[in-house]
Amino acid sequence: MTVDFSASRPYRVHHVPQWDHETDVLVVGFGAAGASAAIEAASAGAGVTLLEATSGNGGTSAMSGGEIYLGGSGGTPAQRQAGFSDDTEDLFRYLMMAGGPDADESKVRVYAENSLAHYDWLVAQGVKYKNTFLPEKMMEPVTDDCLIWSGSEEAWPFVEQAKPCPRGHTPQFVGWGGGRMLMDALAARVEALGVDIRYDSRVLALIADDANNVHGLVVRNDGQIRFMRARKGVILCAGGFAMNRDMVRRYAPHLLRSDDPIGTPGDDGTGILLGRSVGGAAIHMNEAFVSLPFYAPESLVKGIFVNERGQRFINEDCYHGRIGHHIMQQSGDRIYLLADNAIFERPAEFTRIDIAAVGETWEEVEQELGLPEGTLAHTVELYNRHAAEGRDPLFHKGEKWLKPLNEPPFVALDCRIGYAFYPHFTLGGLDTLPTGQVVTEKREPIRGLYAAGRTSCGLPRWSGGYSSGLSLADATFFGRQAGLNAARAVTEESQ
Numbered sequence: 001m002t003v004d005f006s007a008s009r010p011y012r013v014h015h016v017p018q019w020d021h022e023t024d025v026l027v028v029g030f031g032a033a034g035a036s037a038a039i040e041a042a043s044a045g046a047g048v049t050l051l052e053a054t055s056g057n058g059g060t061s062a063m064s065g066g067e068i069y070l071g072g073s074g075g076t077p078a079q080r081q082a083g084f085s086d087d088t089e090d091l092f093r094y095l096m097m098a099g100g101p102d103a104d105e106s107k108v109r110v111y112a113e114n115s116l117a118h119y120d121w122l123v124a125q126g127v128k129y130k131n132t133f134l135p136e137k138m139m140e141p142v143t144d145d146c147l148i149w150s151g152s153e154e155a156w157p158f159v160e161q162a163k164p165c166p167r168g169h170t171p172q173f174v175g176w177g178g179g180r181m182l183m184d185a186l187a188a189r190v191e192a193l194g195v196d197i198r199y200d201s202r203v204l205a206l207i208a209d210d211a212n213n214v215h216g217l218v219v220r221n222d223g224q225i226r227f228m229r230a231r232k233g234v235i236l237c238a239g240g241f242a243m244n245r246d247m248v249r250r251y252a253p254h255l256l257r258s259d260d261p262i263g264t265p266g267d268d269g270t271g272i273l274l275g276r277s278v279g280g281a282a283i284h285m286n287e288a289f290v291s292l293p294f295y296a297p298e299s300l301v302k303g304i305f306v307n308e309r310g311q312r313f314i315n316e317d318c319y320h321g322r323i324g325h326h327i328m329q330q331s332g333d334r335i336y337l338l339a340d341n342a343i344f345e346r347p348a349e350f351t352r353i354d355i356a357a358v359g360e361t362w363e364e365v366e367q368e369l370g371l372p373e374g375t376l377a378h379t380v381e382l383y384n385r386h387a388a389e390g391r392d393p394l395f396h397k398g399e400k401w402l403k404p405l406n407e408p409p410f411v412a413l414d415c416r417i418g419y420a421f422y423p424h425f426t427l428g429g430l431d432t433l434p435t436g437q438v439v440t441e442k443r444e445p446i447r448g449l450y451a452a453g454r455t456s457c458g459l460p461r462w463s464g465g466y467s468s469g470l471s472l473a474d475a476t477f478f479g480r481q482a483g484l485n486a487a488r489a490v491t492e493e494s495q
Contacts, residue, residue: 005204005225007273011218013209019216020226023047023196025486026217027235028203028271031059032179032472033453034237035186036479037436037486039125042193046232046487050190051201051219053266057190058183059239060263060425060454061472065140066178067150068476069469071167073116078147078169082133086165088112094153094162098470100462102284107459110434111477118477119169126185128172135166137298139320140468144172151467155318156396168469182472203274206234206449212278214448233448233486235436237479238271239263240426240454242288251285251428254328258290258422267425271455275430278446280438284461285428289471290324292415292422294337294353297345302403304383305415308334310366310375312383315395324422325463327415335420336369337413338362338380340405347413352421356414365410380405427466429457436482450486452479 005011025041027034030052042048070076071086079086092112096103111118123129133147141148150168152158171178171185190197198221207216207227216229241247242261247269249256261267272282295301304312305323307330314326327335336356347353357368366376384404386392392402414420429451430438436450452458458474460466 005218007270008277010208010277011205013207013215016227019229022229023049024232026230029237030057032061033475033479035190036476037235037483038190038195040480040483041487042195044484044487049196052199053202055199057187062180062183064179066171066182067168067469069167069473070115070119070169072112076119078131081131084165090163097158098465100465107434125189130172138296139293141170142175144174150469152318152322156315206274208278231491232489233450235482235486236271236451236455237453238455239267241269242425243267244269252288255288255424257417260423262423262425272429275438279440281431281441283431283457287427288424289321289466290328290424291321292324293320293351294347299343299345301401302343303337303339306336308332310371310379312379315397317398317401321466322464333417335415337415339411340407341409342407344411354414357412359410360408362410365412427461429455432456435485450482452482
């Protein structure tokens, strides 16, 4: 008889014909979260089997810049070398603001207090940092330098509640793409610990009893269906759902305005569906990182963004992901970045930001864009008047980025949604405790089930506060917690 296994429906343990494999902890997904979970579980003495659907490790983590958001406890070596002192409470307050209206205070607290120790753990796994600082605004270093401003730390409203400090730490890697180096270090540690790694292994369903306690997984490997038992726990680290456009349409339809999802084919939501199949709560499924990477050059930060009504809507000195968040709140798809001759430089080619209009006056630019008469011109006149005084009473842009746009020719850069580059990935996922345990709608832990990385909803859960490095910080740190707590779980046999 053919069985139709489904990620959305658990396979009951009393139907298992035999256990083809038994271990203490089963980890699903070999990205940064899964690797960190496997390392900690194995280091705690548990038998660990790591299942990866593809033929190699890395996932979306390997596609990233490898940047991790770190600080607190006085500062990392890179922060101290650059002359910064990062107080734990400043890190805590910033992360609480970055997490948005529903920031998980318990997770933020444990991360802020242990972030420096997490840096030491990463170094112990073989991740190398040069401990040098680059002060200019950028996406990520192309040199092998380490520390950058990777969020809105210096921008309003964050600067009002937390002392600014750069916290983006990238591995010592030349060029973009340090995530591969990060994964190579973590993967080497996984292998050194003797973890049983099984590639080309796709999880089809959770195995659970009638009370939805999780006992294992149904896995397809080498064309064969295998029933794998986890004596202590299953850890889901299978990515988000940015590549599953049906799920995006259901939960985060605003992302369909862009054709630039970030992820691998594995970011299909399977991990989230597995967790939900046994009653796991999925939260903030509408939230996503959305960026418009308009800098570098950082001189463009001195420009101003306007919508299709010629109105400004954001302080342009904040993180590019916060810019993307606010762009998505505007009606219509027409977004323009205004600059004058003094600050204009062409954005990088990959951004797909082109010139929409040029004029000797802002009225000419306004007319060429087809905006209602006086709208854009009035916006620029008001901005210029205050900028000349070093003020931005409407949006509180930092003084060092304020400059009247008064040197012709003037330009409007075309940042239309659906035209320019708007990379995005999902932030919603399974609700978990700081221990990594997946919880129900009533926040009751599901026995035997853990999650980390993009499969869970962790520190980054609000697009308006996202900062580069938060995803890998969340994945590696809370992946570790999931692995450690799964390894320590009390089983029925030991009771």
